Amino acid sequence: MTREVPVGVADELAPGQRKLVFVDGRSIVLFNIDGQMHAVDNSCPHNGASLASGPLEGCMLRCPAHGLRFDVRSGCMPGAGGLKLTTFPVRTVEGKLLLSVMGTPASSQA
Ligand code: FES
Numbered sequence: 166m167t168r169e170v171p172v173g174v175a176d177e178l179a180p181g182q183r184k185l186v187f188v189d190g191r192s193i194v195l196f197n198i199d200g201q202m203h204a205v206d207n208s209c210p211h212n213g214a215s216l217a218s219g220p221l222e223g224c225m226l227r228c229p230a231h232g233l234r235f236d237v238r239s240g241c242m243p244g245a246g247g248l249k250l251t252t253f254p255v256r257t258v259e260g261k262l263l264l265s266v267m268g269t270p271a272s273s274q275a
Contacts, residue, residue: 169263185217188266193253196237198224203237204264206251
């Protein structure tokens with residue numbers, strides 16, 4: 166089941182800014198790329214490093230651990246193939262940022 170979780174307000178991040186949020190025990194990084202919001206899992210698919218502080222060049226996020234680069238819009242590495250970040254749909258509704266995640270709320274999984 167997919168559900169939407171509020172993670173902030175629409176205008177809190179300027180282009181190029183980011184924000185770390187926690188949803189159901191999962192760490193997710195929101196990015197404003199040229200006015201569009203994108204969300205990726207805060208875990209590098211190479212070896213699990215946190216990506217939240219990685220340098221951002223345009224839409225390309227560099228993992229601070231070993232330097233692999235990912236497009237935060239698609240989660241893909243440059244070129245064909247390679248590792249892929251987990252991405253999450255995020256949209257703005259009535260001034261709120263809503264993140265789409267799979268599953269039921271953590272509190273009801275006990
Ligand atoms: S953990 Fe990210 S590049 Fe190795």
